[in-house]
Amino acid sequence: MAKITKVSPLAPKGGFPKLPQIDGVRFSAAAAGIKYAGRTDVMLAQIDAGSAIAGAFTRSSTRSAPVLDCQSKLGxxxxxxxxxxxxxxxxxxxxxxxxVGVAAVEAITNATAKTLNLPASHIYTASTGVIGEPLPYEKITHALDGLHGALKADGIEDAARAIMTTDTFAKGASATCEIGGVEVAVAGIAKGSGMIAPDMATMLVYIFTDAKISQLGLQEMVSRLNENTFNSITVDSDTSTSDSLLVAATGTSGANVEYNETFERTLGVVMKDLAHQVVRDGEGATKFVEIRVGGATDNVDARKVAMSIANSPLVKTAIAGEDPNWGRVVMAVGKSGANADRDRLSIWFGDVLVAEDGWVSPTYVEADAAAHMKNQDLRIRVDLGLGAGHSTVWTCDLTHGYIEINADYRS
Amino acid sequence: MAKITKVSPLAPKGGFPKLPQIDGVRFSAAAAGIKYAGRTDVMLAQIDAGSAIAGAFTRSSTRSAPVLDCQSKLGxxxxxxxxxxxxxxxxxxxxxxxxVGVAAVEAITNATAKTLNLPASHIYTASTGVIGEPLPYEKITHALDGLHGALKADGIEDAARAIMTTDTFAKGASATCEIGGVEVAVAGIAKGSGMIAPDMATMLVYIFTDAKISQLGLQEMVSRLNENTFNSITVDSDTSTSDSLLVAATGTSGANVEYNETFERTLGVVMKDLAHQVVRDGEGATKFVEIRVGGATDNVDARKVAMSIANSPLVKTAIAGEDPNWGRVVMAVGKSGANADRDRLSIWFGDVLVAEDGWVSPTYVEADAAAHMKNQDLRIRVDLGLGAGHSTVWTCDLTHGYIEINADYRS
Known part of the structure; x- marks a missing residue:
């Protein structure tokens, strides 16, 4: 297994952010010794009565037992x-x-329910790490009393660290807004994009807010926001069997945010921030890339084109090489399956118009685009010139680091 | 640009094969100086009257001017x-x-038509190399008289070499069969999977046979065979804007092969051989991988699963690392979008049953699978346990060589 010794060059500066405490949620972490030595590997978050829980999960047809269990409980x-x-x-x-995987989930949820005096249907679990090996669930259930006793309001950073696999940095984000004169806070943690053989870069996200909202209202908001945040990032086009997002709204602020657009924007800020951090910890990543597609027949086509560009190994290696290779972008548009007319296509790298009307732009000077490519954060924009459909996705480059992490070892 | 100095380790042994001459076809090559120094860069194949021409082309919506021109003429x-x-x-x-690209195709086809005294509608062109730069077509039209004068029956290897870009070896294949006591020969050449900035690994294939068949009959055969040969290979999931396959049947053997299954199999042998050679020259490839999927709901689903495995960067890097990482295969099945039931899935590496019934097989010994992974030619087999749908595709691994070729340069 490749040893990951360095923090991603794209990690946010200043380390783990200071997150607001969400009234009604407490956290703890423990070292249960599941696989790693000398670090925490289990987190518990207890959420008070009267809260609403919403979520989103991997669409993989081979999803894990904990994912299936969470999905059956939600709502x-x-x-x-x-x-x-x-x-x-x-x-x-x-x-x-x-x-045995199903039985392990049952054992953990039942033990947690007993320890916390909650119904088992109120316990959501997730697991990330090696696949195909039985989960030594007794190590987790043995740690429950300690986890219960250690719960504290300011434990969210410990929780973020306990769920890391080979993430190179712990991920947290927060935002606040005012609703009817009351401040509402949103704080979240995530793990993802590190890789440990034979793990699958599972993305786990837990977000908490003291806003007051119904389960259905929260779920609709989360599902809507998820499309333009976590479902709009890609590191290598591969999808984990375990990806899970859960959002808990405790209502303790008293601010009712049902159908509230200000709150939805605030929750969206946290979700997008965490989604970007996952890309910034992408395996071997040295560039963070925003891909904006406009002028498509509809949003579905725009997304096809954006994802085709974001997942193209040739585009991603060109970005790694700081090469403003617009030919590869044309290729990725062409293979996307979306409506596209070669002769109406325009492409920008940063603010530099590279190609228009089916050919290189007459104003294009390669040095300008090459200068943009030297940035750590890049923007590629494509206008298909056909309609009003648009989509934005985020990805990273494809480097030797990715190959090192994923190929240069034997399990 | 990365310098490609070594022939792919997967290249067929013994160099370019001895191909049968196809009566009714003559070849020539010339150094027109389009971009490369000291090598040929144009090929001409002249095919006698009474022949049938069939073909298949890229489905890219940004396909090149020569592709659009060929498609408009075929049939x-x-x-x-x-x-x-x-x-x-x-x-x-x-x-x-x-x-100007459209005008260049017109200029070349008109000049070729004039030189050979043929209708322009009988001239098929293709171009491969840098994109977005005007083709200096006068260099080609100036070379036409020389190409015409140099046509010869045994020139197919010269033709194969003239169309290489950064292919690491010239690709040829042949097969023969007996139809009604008459020997029928099929000989073909291909280029592809080498890469030159900012080219797009265009695949070009030209196949010739002395069989007698109608244009429609040949086209149906080629379209059918194409699905299981050239459309069943993938190096990196990216699709060229120029991929072209043309098949010419001169009829000079006198053997009528209309609806003839023996001939179709023979043509299929040549097409599959050339398709495999393209994968064997895949950028940075060190392993040739056959992926067989069975037990799918239908063939469409089987193909989705096979291509999802073949294009997964995590599966391809595991293969590069000689790691029998079946967890990544499960992941690729799950994300494919095909019907799949985690608990009915079986996976083999070579002849080693790795996983069955939703878990690692009780008979599995990792050393056995690891031994298979050391081979240069690998087989991964998946049975979905649902129906009779099946599909086979071929790919290569994803290595540092791919990153070197595609990222380690500035255009």
Missing amino acids: SVEDDSKGFAFLVNSGNSNAFTGG | SVEDDSKGFAFLVNSGNSNAFTGG
Whole structure:
């Protein structure tokens, strides 16, 4: 396995951010010894009664037992006089583990429910790490009393660190807004894009807010925002069997945010920030790239084109080489399956118009585009010249670092 | 630009094969000086009257001017008392060159038609090399008299060499069969998968046979065979704007192969051989991988799964690392969008059953699979356990060599 010793060059400066405490949520972390030595590997978040929980999960048809369990629970809660808990371990993904995997999820949720005096249907678990190996769930259940006793309001950074696999930095983000004169806070943590053999770069995201909202209202907001945040990032086009996002709204601020656009924007800021951090920790990444597509027949086509560019190995290696290779962008548009007319296509690198009307722009000077490519954060913009459909996605470059992390080892 | 100095380790042993001469076809090559120094860069193939021409082309929506021109001509020929010609240059792809690109194709086809005394509608051209730069077509038209004078029956290897870009070896293949006591021969050449900035790994294929068949009959055969040969290979999931396949049947053997399955199999052998050679010259490739998917709901789903595995950067890097990482295969099945049931999935590396019934196989010993991964030619087999759909595709691994060729330069 490749040893990851350096923090990604794209990591936010200044380390883990100071996150606001969300009233009604407490965190703890423990070293259960699932796989890693000398570090925490289980986090517990307990969420008070009266909260709403929403989420989004991988669409993989081979998704893991914990994902299936969470999906079956979400939105079906009947007893809101009880609280909730998130229990997450790193070191083992409990994916592709057949019947024993299902039994492990049951054992963990039942034990957590008992420890916290909650219904098992209020316990959401996730696991990330090696796949195909039985999860040593007793190590987790043995740690529960300690986790319970250690719960504290300012434990969110410890939680963020406990769920890392080979992430090169812990990921946190927050935002606040005022609703009817009351300040509402949103704070979230994520892990993702590090890789450990034979793990699959699982992305896990947990977001908390003291806003007051119904489960259905929160779920609609999360599903909508998810499309333009976590579902709009790609490191290498591969999809984990375990990707999970959970959002808990405790209501403790008293501010009602049902259908509230200001709150939705605020939640969106945190989701986008965490999504970008996952890309910034992309394996081997040295460039963060925003790809904006406009002028498509519709938004679905725009997204096809944006993802085709973002996932193209030839585009991603050109970016790694700081090469303003617009020919590869034309190629990626062409293979996307979206409506496109070669002779109406315009392409910008940063603010530099590179190609228009089916050929290199008469104003194009390669040195200008080459200068943009030297930046750490890049923008590629494509206008298809056909309609009003648009889409923005984020990705990173494809470098020797990616090959080192994923090929230069034997499991 | 990365300098490519070594022949691919996957190249067929023994160099360019001895190909049978196809009666009714003559070849020549010339050094027109389009881009490269000290090598040939234009090939001409003249095909006698009474022949049938079929083909297949890239589905890219940004396809090049020569591709659009070929597509408009194929199957619409009314005068079979005339022959045909293929005129192909390397060094410049005439792609994304707007109106001047269209004019260049016209100039070349008109000049070739005049030189050979053929209708312009019987001239098929192709171009491969840098994109976005005007094709210096006068260099090609000036070379036409020389090309015409040099035509010879045994010139196919020269033709194969003239269309190479950064291919590391020239690609040829042949097969014969007996139809009604008459020997029928098929001989073909291809280029592809080498890369030159900012080229796009264009694949060009020209196949010749002395079989007798109608244009429609040949086209149906070629379209059918293409799905399981050239459309079943992938190096990096990127699609050229110029991919072109043309097949010419001269009829000079006198053997009628209309609806003839023996001939179709023989043509398929040559097409598959050339397709495999393109993968074997894949950028940075050190492993040739056959991926067989069975037990799918239908063939479309089987193909989705096979291509998802073949294009997964995580699967391809694992292969490069000789790592029997079946977890990544499960992941690729899951993200494919095809019907799949995690608990019915079986996976083999070579003949080693790795996973079954949703978990690692009880008979699995990792050393066995690891031994298979050390081979240069690998087989991965997946059974979805759902139906009778099946598909086979071929790919190569993803290595530092790919990054070197595509990222380690500035255009």
